Amino acid sequence: MSKRHSAKYKIDRRMGENIWGRPKSPANRREYGPGQHGQRRKGKLSDYGVQLRAKQKLKGYYGNISEKQFHKVYVEASRLKGDTSENLIGLLERRLDAIVYRSKFVPTVFAARQFVSHGHVKVNGKRVNVCSYLCKPGDVIEVREKSKQMALVLEAVQSNERDVPDYIDLDGNKLTATFNRVPAFSDVPYPVQMEPNLVVEFYSR
Template sequence: MARYTGPTTKIARKFGEPIYGPDKYFEKKNYPPGVHGLMKKRRKVSEYGMQLLEKQKAKYTYGLLERQFLNLFKQAARSKGITGEILLQLLESRLDNVVFRLGIAPSRPAARQLVSHKHITVNGKVVNIPSYRLRPGDIVGVRERSKSLEAITESLQSNRHTKYSWLEWDGTKMEGKFMNVPERSEIPENIKEQLIVELYSK
């Protein structure tokens, strides 16, 4: 299955929350999509259904395919600590996610595109792998010849992104530092990671 590129509002309505950020269309129709959308609210979802929905929500939020997500989960399961929290920390450490968090791109899909098109550097070297895992101390910047790119300057000027404690941004150099892996309490995404762990543990 290819990566989803359809209407984001439709997916947000499926999960009952604006997982892609502020969405005026979602606010108008905050019920499941489809002809029987309003009726679906009354259905009782099974335990498995809730777990599956939570996994799908995490996948769509971070823009991963099934195999990528499963591989990350396996990596989290092999690590010491709470599997669900480590999974979210691995997702937050992805280069495309950090580019989005720093405000260089207005969304994760846009951040993924900037990385793929070689507009982003890590420690001074161009990296075009969106899934590249950052480590504490890594410097994420905009490539010199891409600093005047309209998509980047507009995103930075809009200043729509909250400042995160694990990231440090230098506007003059157009680069940010990945200070440390965030704690679960610092990650703002509304994801019940324990349900995902339960799903994969079956």
């Protein structure tokens, strides 16, 4: 699995929130952080601390992508016309691994990264194994024929844990998804409150 797979729930506990909305999350039972000092009373965060936490939460949600990659996404978002925080979310949601996760081809965003990197996904009929590949509106994302019977895929497709957002058209029988449009921040079904404006403030300090 992804190198982060075994540690994914530590992100939940560190944040004190169930950031993926999964019923198995330990944050549902223990709202304090991991480790021997996790239950210490937390002081009030500084403005920098609030911004850092917002950045860690958003970065963690997308499979805890590397800081270098995440900063690169921010730089690209700041170059585009319009609101940088909206552009940031749009770029993150255009990632191939994010669309695979949103389309319910796999149960978690960590599994989506592994699924893409192992070559189980095609975009417009061509195999793509780059998780950060940016899809465009109209792109058709599909599970390769020989991968459709994987237990991971069958489990995810049948799960009622989350819904497919309206900016993706899913054909559950063929396991194909069409990326209709780049979503606005308000369109993205985050289980917890995300604050991309604070992420922009963090990087623009």
